Amino acid sequence: MKVKKAIFPVGGLGTRFLPATKSMPKEMLPIVDKPLIQYAVEEAANAGIEQFIFVTSRGKSAIENHFDHSFELENNLLSKGKRETLKTAQEMLKIPGSFAYVRQQEPAGLGHAVWCARHLIGDEPVAIILADDLIHGGNTIKEMIDNYNSGNMLAVMDVDKKEVSSYGVISPGKLIDNNVTEILGLVEKPSIEKAPSNMAVVGRYIIEPAVFEVLEKQNRGSSNEIQLTDAIASRIGKSNCVGYKFSQQRFDCGSKLGFIQANIRFSIERPEMKQNLKSWLKLEIFSDD
Numbered sequence: 602m603k604v605k606k607a608i609f610p611v612g613g614l615g616t617r618f619l620p621a622t623k624s625m626p627k628e629m630l631p632i633v634d635k636p637l638i639q640y641a642v643e644e645a646a647n648a649g650i651e652q653f654i655f656v657t658s659r660g661k662s663a664i665e666n667h668f669d670h671s672f673e674l675e676n677n678l679l680s681k682g683k684r685e686t687l688k689t690a691q692e693m694l695k696i697p698g699s700f701a702y703v704r705q706q707e708p709a710g711l712g713h714a715v716w717c718a719r720h721l722i723g724d725e726p727v728a729i730i731l732a733d734d735l736i737h738g739g740n741t742i743k744e745m746i747d748n749y750n751s752g753n754m755l756a757v758m759d760v761d762k763k764e765v766s767s768y769g770v771i772s773p774g775k776l777i778d779n780n781v782t783e784i785l786g787l788v789e790k791p792s793i794e795k796a797p798s799n800m801a802v803v804g805r806y807i808i809e810p811a812v813f814e815v816l817e818k819q820n821r822g823s824s825n826e827i828q829l830t831d832a833i834a835s836r837i838g839k840s841n842c843v844g845y846k847f848s849q850q851r852f853d854c855g856s857k858l859g860f861i862q863a864n865i866r867f868s869i870e871r872p873e874m875k876q877n878l879k880s881w882l883k884l885e886i887f888s889d890d
């Protein structure tokens with residue numbers, strides 16, 4: 602079944618990046634020169650997604666403006682003949698009406714954020730993309746859509762056992778093929794002792810419409826928030842639930858270390874920066890090692 606819609610939950614407060622995120626959405630933090638949210642939207646667009654649904658909150662209008670015209674800027678660039686720069690400023694303008702925004706009025710968790718988009722989703726599966734989880738070296742959501750049949754599919758990766766309490770963690774069942782594993786259970790942010798494995802959920806999902814009905818009545822779980830993991834878990838046994846082991850590199854841009862690593866990784870790939878950055882890192886940063 603074709604997946605045509607994607608939800609981007611962007612309502613989070615971004616407290617881990619204060620003071621940078623005091624008046625700027627964390628999703629607008631740049632990796633080199635492009636905001637995180639643009640990478641997420643490009644991944645979705647390249648995967649065939651046609652409708653982009655953002656779950657926003659107060660203080661997030663910069664995201665809406667980013668995907669709109671900026672006439673003053675565009676006229677200025679045009680009048681100076683800066684056509685290439687103009688193209689960059691316009692590259693995120695999509696077909697009118699393909700972007701929709703709903704407000705999450707309180708930060709009540711990822712499950713609650715997704716549920717806020719329910720009226721924009723019909724009787725069809727929908728992709729969910731967390732912009733914090735930046736993918737490098739391929740298109741994870743495209744691969745998932747290509748491998749999706751029905752039910753719920755979650756991107757998963759092995760993490761260090763010490764880190765399981767930062768993630769949703771799956772209890773893996775049989776291997777369906779090299780990349781796809783059956784999920785027998787799912788728990789949000791377990792302690793090391795209680796984690797069913799070290800296979801963690803990363804922010805790429807395809808969910809079936811029934812998950813919205815579960816979310817409607819979902820009790821608060823981990824961190825006293827309404828968790829998407831809990832809603833998906835309660836569908837296990839009723840419909841397919843699989844983990845997709847992606848091969849790309851994922852950067853946790855919700856953490857400072859991951860954010861800096863992503864900036865270095867993506868910068869090294871820019872031909873105009875590669876040599877200078879590499880020799881600077883070697884000579885100045887790692888010269889003592």
Ligand code: G1P
Pocket residue numbers: 711731734767768769770789790801802803804828829830855
């Ligand atoms: C969310 C999900 C969690 C998932 C993680 C991936 O947690 O609730 O299941 O493993 O994203 O990044 P958050 O990082 O928003 O606390």
